[in-house]
Amino acid sequence: MFTPFQLAKKYLHYRLTASNGKGHGVHSPFVFDFIKNVLRDKKQYGCYSRIEPVRKELLSNNKTIEVEDFGAGSSVIKSNQRVVKDIAASSLKPKKYAQLLFRMVQYYQPKTIVELGTSLGVTTSYLASGNVNGKVYTCEGAKEIATIAKQNFATLNIKNIDVIEGDFTKTLPTLFTQLQDVDFAFIDGNHRKEPTIEYFKQLLSHSTPSVLMVFDDIHWSKEMEGAWAEIQQHPQVTLTIDLFFIGIVCINTDFKVKQHFSIIY
Numbered sequence: 001m002f003t004p005f006q007l008a009k010k011y012l013h014y015r016l017t018a019s020n021g022k023g024h025g026v027h028s029p030f031v032f033d034f035i036k037n038v039l040r041d042k043k044q045y046g047c048y049s050r051i052e053p054v055r056k057e058l059l060s061n062n063k064t065i066e067v068e069d070f071g072a073g074s075s076v077i078k079s080n081q082r083v084v085k086d087i088a089a090s091s092l093k094p095k096k097y098a099q100l101l102f103r104m105v106q107y108y109q110p111k112t113i114v115e116l117g118t119s120l121g122v123t124t125s126y127l128a129s130g131n132v133n134g135k136v137y138t139c140e141g142a143k144e145i146a147t148i149a150k151q152n153f154a155t156l157n158i159k160n161i162d163v164i165e166g167d168f169t170k171t172l173p174t175l176f177t178q179l180q181d182v183d184f185a186f187i188d189g190n191h192r193k194e195p196t197i198e199y200f201k202q203l204l205s206h207s208t209p210s211v212l213m214v215f216d217d218i219h220w221s222k223e224m225e226g227a228w229a230e231i232q233q234h235p236q237v238t239l240t241i242d243l244f245f246i247g248i249v250c251i252n253t254d255f256k257v258k259q260h261f262s263i264i265y
Contacts, residue, residue: 001191001221010219014244018262030250031241031261038103039265045106047129048099054152055095055122058088065144084120084148093123093188093216097246100265101186101214105130108212110183114175115139116199117189117216118163121149127186128158137179139164139171139189168195172202181208188216193223193230200231200249210252218247232260 002010019026026032061084068080093101105113105127111134118124118140128136138161140146146165153161164171168189185203190196196215203213218228228247232240238255241248242262 002219007219011244014219014242014262015264018242018244018264020264026261028239028255028259028261030239030252030255031259031263034241035263038107039100039263041103041107045099045102045129047102047126050156051098051122051125051129052095054125054155055088055092058092058120058122058148058152059085061085061088065148067142067145087145088120091119093119094245096265098123098126100246102126102130104212104214105134105184108184108210110134110212112179112182113137113184113186114179114182114203115186115188116168116172117187118146118149119188120145121152123186123188124149124161125153125156125158127184128153128161132160134160134183136161137164137175138162139168139175141165141167141189168199172199176202176206179206182206183208183211185211185213186216187213191217191220191224193227196224196227197230200227200234204234204236204251207251211250213249215247215249217245218242219244 026035063084064081065084066080067082101123109131113127113134113136115124115127115136115138118138124136124138140149140163143165146163150163164175182203187196187199215228218224231237231249236251237249238252238258239250240260243265
């Protein structure tokens with residue numbers, strides 16, 4: 001993982017070199033539309049005020065649980081005995097990005113959504129709220145974390161979520177045999193290069209042509225930057241959007257020329 005100083009330098013470079021995010025000079029109709037109707041959508045949707053109190057409760061939850069870690073691990077928490085509020089502080093996607101994911105689902109209306117890395121279920125709840133007629137299949141390696149997430153889904157009365165527990169290497173092949181097509185994916189389950197590339201390839205082989213894949217923490221480490229660069233260069237990838245903390249991938253063949261955008265958000 002990059003140090004806070006290294007990450008700050010990278011973020012400053014991103015701010016200085018990325019598009020201002022207002023759509024001016026963007027020659028991709030898809031990206032222009034995305035900026036106008038999703039990225040810059042300032043509406044306060046009803047699910048925001050329902051889900052954020054759950055985040056607040058998690059950030060004050062002093063319960064200690066046992067956590068299996070199948071990924072790169074927390075950069076802050078090293079013990080398998082962890083306090084819920086510490087997990088929440090280090091792993092929950094910030095409101096700004098969780099709500100962006102909601103708006104993406106709300107705008108594009110994918111029917112089959114796969115999330116790799118449920119954590120405590122806040123982002124999952126946003127994804128599921130974006131299309132109540134769709135289905136979110138969310139994968140979580142740690143049993144006790146998954147249990148808390150399911151409690152949160154029950155509290156929010158969200159019905160369109162299926163939680164798959166266990167090591168991704170064992171659960172994903174079974175999941176993909178059950179799914180026909182994936183329309184949207186959020187990958188936040190393992191911050192190593194090779195597993196991230198492998199998840200991408202598996203998703204690619206089970207995706208619709210209009211799939212949107214969102215990769216978390218693309219500048220978190222050299223490995224993640226390497227994974228992001230390799231994904232961008234994949235021959236089936238036609239368009240990518242770098243928002244620094246997340247990266248968006250399209251394979252839509254309607255986009256005739258491979259394009260990469262870096263946009264301030």
